[in-house]
């Protein structure tokens with residue numbers, strides 16, 4: 001059987017270089033292009049790439065996806081920076097190319113996906129919930145895409161359950177001291193040398209707390225999710241947001 005032809009965008013980056021190795025090591029995949037900043041996107045067409053793994057920067061991702069979708073190249077996207085406006089623009093592009101699929105995964109690691117699921121399930125049962133994400137200091141954005149998504153899922157679960165607003169009597173705080181407000185959920189970002197990608201969801205009720213913590217200790221934690229996305233996106237047209245849609249989670 002012929003191998004699935006895959007390109008990596010952001011191939012010299014922290015996660016992109018790991019993805020290059022993972023695609024090269026997969027027997028059913030063939031790495032046909034490994035592009036860095038300034039490289040020609042036409043290479044994707046010339047090399048017959050069917051899937052592009054997009055691991056660049058929030059500033060580059062939209063242009064790259066625009067090219068991929070217009071050329072019918074499926075994409076598996078880990079890059080952060082997603083807003084409602086960007087998603088709407090991407091959906092508009094996909095409407096013009098109905099056989100093309102794009103997976104955007106805020107996090108490719110199974111533990112992070114489960115953290116989001118568990119936090120969503122637990123959130124209505126506690127009065128208070130806050131998210132703390134902790135990353136290496138070279139990360140360009142804050143809060144992380146994972147933390148933003150986690151907070152959105154928590155907020156939606158609480159709204160569905162009719163939860164009351166969170167208790168918070170703090171009236172005097174230095175700007176930023178209570179974190180960013182994502183749909184009513186405080187999100188705090190730590191940048192610390194020695195860390196990679198970590199997240200805690202802190203939940204509090206009367207007389208008890210629950211902490212859900214996930215640690216990515218190496219970029220290899222993201223590779224099974226990326227490879228799963230690559231294999232599945234070729235038969236999943238349209239926009240898929242979140243790796244959980246490709247996992248059999250109950």
Ligand SMILES: NC(=O)C1=CN([C@@H]2O[C@H](COP(=O)(O)OP(=O)(O)OC[C@H]3O[C@@H](n4cnc5c(N)ncnc54)[C@H](O)[C@@H]3O)[C@@H](O)[C@H]2O)C=CC1
Pocket residue numbers: 009010011012013014015016035036037038039055056057058060064077078079080081105106107108109145222
């Ligand atoms: N969804 C997930 O599971 C994960 C997502 N990420 C996200 O992936 C992105 C990249 O993260 P890192 O690898 O840590 O950053 P990085 O800065 O190490 O790598 C980004 C690379 O993309 C290159 N680049 C920039 N514009 C480009 C373009 N137009 N075409 C090709 N290459 C281009 C840069 O030169 C750089 O080598 C970030 O948004 C990060 O948050 C990172 C880890 C896991």
Ligand SMILES: O=C(O)C1=N[C@H](C(=O)O)C[C@H](O)C1
Pocket residue numbers: 080106107135139140143144145146147196197198
């Ligand atoms: O920049 C990173 O490193 C990571 N980015 C993603 C995010 O912003 O959620 C995923 C993971 O946290 C690693």
